[in-house]
Amino acid sequence: MKVMNFGVNHVEIQYYEKLNQDFNYDLSFESRLLDTDTVAEAKGFEVVTVSVNCKVTKENLDKLKALGVKYLFTRTVGVNHIDVDYAKQLGFKMARVPFYSANSVSELAVSLSLGLLRNTFYMAENMRKKNFKVDDFMFAKEIRNSVIGVIGTGRIGMEAAKAFKGMGAKVLGYDIYPNDANKAILDYVSLDELLAQSDLITIHSPYIPGENDNMINKDTIAKMKKGAFFVNVARGSLVNYDDLYEAIESQHLRGAAVDSVQNETQIFLKDFAGKPLPIETYEKLHSLYPRVIFTPHIGYYTDLALEDIITTTFENIRDLQSVEKIANSI
Incomplete structure (x- = not known):
């Protein structure tokens, strides 16, 4: 499964690649946040993951839908950056990370x-x-x-x-x-x-x-x-x-x-x-x-927290492929 990850810094990629050995996703990374300027980078991907300051607005959700994205996962506890109601109307399957380190x-x-x-x-x-x-x-x-x-x-x-x-x-x-x-x-x-x-x-x-x-x-x-x-x-x-x-x-x-x-x-x-x-x-x-x-919202920015976030996100992707709803569903 092809996965585009928005808002991933270079130092984080090694953790994604290490933990992906147990999942074997086809991963791509975009250091920029998802917004109107970057949403086109999701073309060709079924799965998109986002971080806390990504702008998952109605406009961008329409574009993601048109690009063929089916799954939307946030690597965060909160979901305020997502227009959740509209995303559900469009049929996106979504999940979050309920906790980490x-x-x-x-x-x-x-x-x-x-x-x-x-x-x-x-x-x-x-x-x-x-x-x-x-x-x-x-x-x-x-x-x-x-x-x-x-x-x-x-x-x-x-x-x-x-x-x-x-x-x-x-x-x-x-x-x-x-x-x-x-x-x-x-x-x-x-x-x-x-x-x-x-x-x-x-x-x-x-x-x-x-x-x-x-x-x-x-x-x-x-x-x-x-x-x-x-x-x-x-x-x-x-x-x-x-x-x-x-x-x-x-x-x-x-x-x-x-x-x-x-x-x-x-x-x-x-x-x-x-x-x-x-x-x-x-x-x-x-x-x-x-x-x-x-400090620029970096409470999550440590090695063990990042491992928790990535692992839970990868598990969410795996589990939501086979059922309509999982424990971490939005």
């Missing part, structure tokens, strides 16, 4: 958190300027003397909680579905209590359209401890970034790190060196560097 995302959250808490990003920027003076901003609170708030205590949130607990922090958790098994690692509290007590808050909630849009906003931020840090490696739609900017610019929050933003296809995977970002909110947030750190 929780450690991959949690390690990014923890590493960003450590950079903020210990002011590493600030010191690295000073070093780049050849400034080796010690100043007041470098003074840090030790993690074992800190309270870490984890919003969303699923697989990823709990891996982050374990790491912070291992460093001696007091860890608070909030989840609409608390899990008693997690209480050995963290203390469940109300969201308001977590916001008020935490020195750093890391969010790991799934995004549910219409239910938790802009969950982090001026009202929730106002309840956060003055001088706290905020980390988002979940979904951009969980955060009102205008409100986050105001909180950091006004010194209510000390800093933030984000791996996902709203409308991120306009920002991520593009080079704006010497130019302003096309969305004013993110340009303003970027101006607060190194108190604000962006």
Whole structure:
């Protein structure tokens, strides 16, 4: 079966080829994302796989259908980049990757958190300027003397909680579905209590359209401890970034790190060196560097996470050929 994989970087291809030894698909790769300019590359393929920032819109679905594509697989947990209802109308068989290495995302959250808490990003920027003076901003609170708030205590949130607990922090958790098994690692509290007590808050909630849009906003931020840090490696739609900017610019929050933003296809995977970002909110947030750190939605970008994603995608392709629906079907 011929498979076109959109949005695959060169370093990833070796993993696809190694894992394909158990499946023997005829693989092709396109480093660019699927959009109106690249959709024609799917000509001659029955199967297309896409990544998170591909634009699987009604227009592109019509083109894929006309090109003879029958199967559409996303190498992601979320499916917001796909017009799912229209794809079903056209008869595409589709599936997703419901989970992959929780450690991959949690390690990014923890590493960003450590950079903020210990002011590493600030010191690295000073070093780049050849400034080796010690100043007041470098003074840090030790993690074992800190309270870490984890919003969303699923697989990823709990891996982050374990790491912070291992460093001696007091860890608070909030989840609409608390899990008693997690209480050995963290203390469940109300969201308001977590916001008020935490020195750093890391969010790991799934995004549910219409239910938790802009969950982090001026009202929730106002309840956060003055001088706290905020980390988002979940979904951009969980955060009102205008409100986050105001909180950091006004010194209510000390800093933030984000791996996902709203409308991120306009920002991520593009080079704006010497130019302003096309969305004013993110340009303003970027101006607060190194108190604000962006990473380009790379929580998945590790060896073991990639192996999980590829293996599940290959299994989805195999299984959906013989039946109408599988466990990972969209």
